[in-house]
Amino acid sequence: QISIRGIPLLENVEEVKKVFNRHLHFTIVKDRDVATDHDYYESIAYTVRDHLVSRWIRTNQYHFETDQKRVYYLSLEYHMGRALSNCMINLGIENSVDEALYEMGLNIEELEELESEAALGNGGLGRLAACYLDSMATLGLSAYGYGLRYDYGIFAQKIEDGYQKEYPENWLRYACPWEISRPEFLVPVQYYGKVIDDKDGKKKWVEYITVHAMPYDSPIPGYNNNVVNTLRLWSAKASEKFNFALFNSGDYIRAVAEQSSSEDITRVLYPNDDFDEGKILRLKQEYFLVSASVQDIIARYKRSKINLKADQQVDFTNFPDKAAIQLNDTHPALSVVELMRLLIDVENLGWDQAFDITKRTIAFTNHTLLPEALEKWPIDMFQKLLPRHFQLITDINAHHLDIVQKKWPEDKERMKRMTIIDDEAKKVNMGYLSVVGSHAVNGVAQMHSDLLKSTIMKDFYELNPEKFQNKTNGITPRRWLLICNPDLADLITTKIGEGWITDLAQLKQLRDYVDDEQFIRDIQRVKFENKERLSKFLKKNFNVNINPNSMFDVQVKRLHEYKRQLLNCLRVITVYNRIKANPDKDVIQRTIIFGGKAAPGYKTAKLIIKLICNVARTVSEDPVIGDRLRVVFLENYGVSLAEKIIPAVDLSEQISLAGLEASGTSNMKMMLNGGLTIGTMDGANVEICEEVGKDNIFTFGLTYKEVDELREKGYNAKDYYEHNAELKQAIEQIRDGVFSPEDPNLFSDIVKSLLESDEKFMLLADYEEYMKAHERVEQLYKDGTEWTKKCILNIAAAGKFSSDRAIREYAKDIWNVTPTDKKLPS
Numbered sequence: 001q002i003s004i005r006g007i008p009l010l011e012n013v014e015e016v017k018k019v020f021n022r023h024l025h026f027t028i029v030k031d032r033d034v035a036t037d038h039d040y041y042e043s044i045a046y047t048v049r050d051h052l053v054s055r056w057i058r059t060n061q062y063h064f065e066t067d068q069k070r071v072y073y074l075s076l077e078y079h080m081g082r083a084l085s086n087c088m089i090n091l092g093i094e095n096s097v098d099e100a101l102y103e104m105g106l107n108i109e110e111l112e113e114l115e116s117e118a119a120l121g122n123g124g125l126g127r128l129a130a131c132y133l134d135s136m137a138t139l140g141l142s143a144y145g146y147g148l149r150y151d152y153g154i155f156a157q158k159i160e161d162g163y164q165k166e167y168p169e170n171w172l173r174y175a176c177p178w179e180i181s182r183p184e185f186l187v188p189v190q191y192y193g194k195v196i197d198d199k200d201g202k203k204k205w206v207e208y209i210t211v212h213a214m215p216y217d218s219p220i221p222g223y224n225n226n227v228v229n230t231l232r233l234w235s236a237k238a239s240e241k242f243n244f245a246l247f248n249s250g251d252y253i254r255a256v257a258e259q260s261s262s263e264d265i266t267r268v269l270y271p272n273d274d275f276d277e278g279k280i281l282r283l284k285q286e287y288f289l290v291s292a293s294v295q296d297i298i299a300r301y302k303r304s305k306i307n308l309k310a311d312q313q314v315d316f317t318n319f320p321d322k323a324a325i326q327l328n329d330t331h332p333a334l335s336v337v338e339l340m341r342l343l344i345d346v347e348n349l350g351w352d353q354a355f356d357i358t359k360r361t362i363a364f365t366n367h368t369l370l371p372e373a374l375e376k377w378p379i380d381m382f383q384k385l386l387p388r389h390f391q392l393i394t395d396i397n398a399h400h401l402d403i404v405q406k407k408w409p410e411d412k413e414r415m416k417r418m419t420i421i422d423d424e425a426k427k428v429n430m431g432y433l434s435v436v437g438s439h440a441v442n443g444v445a446q447m448h449s450d451l452l453k454s455t456i457m458k459d460f461y462e463l464n465p466e467k468f469q470n471k472t473n474g475i476t477p478r479r480w481l482l483i484c485n486p487d488l489a490d491l492i493t494t495k496i497g498e499g500w501i502t503d504l505a506q507l508k509q510l511r512d513y514v515d516d517e518q519f520i521r522d523i524q525r526v527k528f529e530n531k532e533r534l535s536k537f538l539k540k541n542f543n544v545n546i547n548p549n550s551m552f553d554v555q556v557k558r559l560h561e562y563k564r565q566l567l568n569c570l571r572v573i574t575v576y577n578r579i580k581a582n583p584d585k586d587v588i589q590r591t592i593i594f595g596g597k598a599a600p601g602y603k604t605a606k607l608i609i610k611l612i613c614n615v616a617r618t619v620s621e622d623p624v625i626g627d628r629l630r631v632v633f634l635e636n637y638g639v640s641l642a643e644k645i646i647p648a649v650d651l652s653e654q655i656s657l658a659g660l661e662a663s664g665t666s667n668m669k670m671m672l673n674g675g676l677t678i679g680t681m682d683g684a685n686v687e688i689c690e691e692v693g694k695d696n697i698f699t700f701g702l703t704y705k706e707v708d709e710l711r712e713k714g715y716n717a718k719d720y721y722e723h724n725a726e727l728k729q730a731i732e733q734i735r736d737g738v739f740s741p742e743d744p745n746l747f748s749d750i751v752k753s754l755l756e757s758d759e760k761f762m763l764l765a766d767y768e769e770y771m772k773a774h775e776r777v778e779q780l781y782k783d784g785t786e787w788t789k790k791c792i793l794n795i796a797a798a799g800k801f802s803s804d805r806a807i808r809e810y811a812k813d814i815w816n817v818t819p820t821d822k823k824l825p826s
């Protein structure tokens with residue numbers, strides 16, 4: 001039993017300096033004469049890590065002692081961002097570290113910039129997982145994140161001559177101070193082979209190949225409660241270093257190739273957001289995560305305090321009371337069948353008991369309604385790679401359809417619609433498997449959860465209405481305010497104290513200061529300084545000049561047609577034309593900032609990036625415009641760049657076609673940092689509008705119902721084109737190569753798609769109202785005080801969108817665990 005009481009704490013600056021120099025010497029093996037900045041970064045990282053390891057050990061001891069129910073969050077993606085500043089803030093040591101570095105002539109901000117972030121995610125889903133880990137630790141839950149340790153995360157995006165170019169991001173170039181390998185917990189994962197009936201008629205999976213899953217643990221510190229939970233990421237290791245037989249037969253290449261091919265499983269994150277490619281390597285990745293994690297979860301249960309005492313066969317009936325598994329979309333849906341396999345084939349439970357335990361343990365979150373994003377695996381691929389699992393899905397499907405048949409004996413159509421295994425399409429529907437194998441299913445915003453029940457999961461909702469819930473997304477106020485916007489955080493704390501950091505609802509108290517002139521000036525000063533800071537950063541790192549006195553109008557998110565960056569671009573062209581047509585007109589200075597990666601195979605999205613960059617070039621080279629309008633596309637948007645952009649946002653662009661953005665989370669981050677939203681009634685925008693009041697947000701556009709009706713009635717894009725001169729002009733300029741004189745037809749596909757009668761994302765239908773909404777924005781922005789009052793009201797209304805609130809709801813309604821704000825002894 002390790003006692004931690006004696007371990008020296010680092011509160012004081014001297015201690016930090018001593019430990020820093022010890023790491024520079026003993027860990028990095030450098031002296032100040034030859035040390036690089038990266039050596040200093042690593043030394044302070046190890047210094048800070050020292051401070052949390054004792055809490056990490058203590059947390060594991062405490063969870064073992066109290067044998068709490070564990071929550072397991074399974075996700076193919078974790079968009080973690082940088083760890084150093086988050087660790088220091090959550091441990092409350094940033095001041096002493098800052099001071100210590102300063103006294104050693106080092107600058108903490110510069111060192112923080114040297115950390116390569118763990119960008120193991122594509123977009124919203126991956127970042128949500130990271131925010132939820134922070135909240136689960138801050139709420140004192142015994143929670144584990146399980147994921148994959150990709151050698152390469154999301155690609156680095158470079159914009160070359162307006163085109164997106166992708167470059168591999170080797171985040172592990174330097175050793176990562178924030179992970180520890182745990183070879184003692186290596187787990188075998190099986191693929192291929194076949195299933196035979198063994199002597200007592202039990203199913204036996206044989207002739208499979210094995211790949212080993214090596215766990216790497218990263219600390220997840222809670223805020224100011226001494227809790228340090230674990231994120232366990234699996235890395236594929238070939239079972240044998242290389243095939244001796246082949247080697248001895250002289251076939252060296254194949255001997256080694258086999259080894260590397262199995263290790264390819266965790267080589268790279270699939271860069272698709274909302275689009276399922278259906279590649280077998282992706283299925284291998286999904287099963288790799290699931291099998292390693294579920295085996296590890298069962299092993300932890302078997303060695304838990306209550307079972308350690310048990311000398312006979314471990315009793316699994318309490319398993320659902322000791323483990324809750326949350327599926328982050330369908331990507332880890334194989335957990336349903338893997339748990340069944342292990343309970344039946346390894347722990348010898350009966351089918352019914354195994355299925356009951358599985359359902360009571362697992363819950364599923366859906367993050368998208370886009371048909372192309374819903375995973376359906378080809379039966380033959382599935383059967384070949386996972387023969388035993390296909391058998392179990394067949395059993396589950398039979399059991400499920402039996403229940404459907406009993407409830408709707410005549411309704412053959414419903415049976416066909418609800419089958420998990422679609423023999424016609426020869427596909428396995430992972431969404432249906434997730435719902436059938438779970439006790440709870442939730443969407444990520446009220447509107448999305450309602451659409452889940454009325455569209456893609458309608459039949460399943462009618463079968464088990466009690467399963468369906470809503471859990472509106474949230475963001476962690478630690479990274480997305482306290483860390484990225486310290487001046488605003490301090491300002492808020494001076495007014496209402498610091499309770500808001502772990503109880504964001506307290507922000508409501510700021511409403512009392514909405515008319516406080518000094519507070520209004522302070523908010524304006526902080527926003528301006530954040531805009532100055534961003535301008536300096538962009539100048540230094542991207543050689544981009546933007547004017548902090550202009551309104552920062554920002555749309556940063558993955559490039560996707562349903563998010564309608566193209567609608568924003570049409571608006572930019574219209575504003576450009578208006579200034580050209582009336583150069584003396586007094587317009588506010590605007591800087592329109594775009595940022596976001598397109599999936600490498602997503603041609604249209606990449607062409608939209610090119611169009612935006614070409615429009616930006618035309619606007620910036622046009623002498624008439626001067627600095628009244630500036631358009632920039634910032635490359636390589638991700639968590640670290642978001643932390644610099646979001647505190648500087650004046651206007652938050654959330655303009656997806658109603659019904660297609662499940663929730664959105666950048667909308668919440670910008671609101672929390674005093675940005676006003678211009679948006680459609682889609683996803684969480686609806687709840688943002690409810691919380692802040694419709695006078696403090698610029699909503700526009702078709703509602704979901706109107707979109708549906710227009711689709712019914714027949715949407716004809718040409719009508720809008722013909723009846724709106726400004727829209728027509730903008731589209732014709734794109735068509736005629738005004739923004740691509742070097743290749744006039746470059747954007748013809750975009751124009752064609754815009755004017756197609758069934759243009760899926762109805763940009764032209766929402767264009768006019770969007771322009772009008774921007775005119776309302778222009779009006780209000782001219783009145784700085786009124787604008788700032790609405791900023792204050794938006795900050796005050798952001799409390800609901802804390803990931804702490806979301807996790808409290810998951811804990812109560814799905815996981816049946818109890819958060820605590822009790823501090824663990826330090």
Ligand SMILES: CCc1ccc([C@H](C)CC(=O)N[C@@H]2O[C@H](CO)[C@@H](O)[C@H](O)[C@H]2O)cc1
Pocket residue numbers: 122123124125126128272273274275276277329367368373374375444473661662663664665683
């Ligand atoms: C199979 C390929 C694939 C990969 C990722 C995804 C994710 C579900 C896409 C995603 O990130 N969705 C976003 O999830 C956020 C968190 O809930 C929401 O806020 C966004 O609205 C949703 O688009 C779908 C399909």
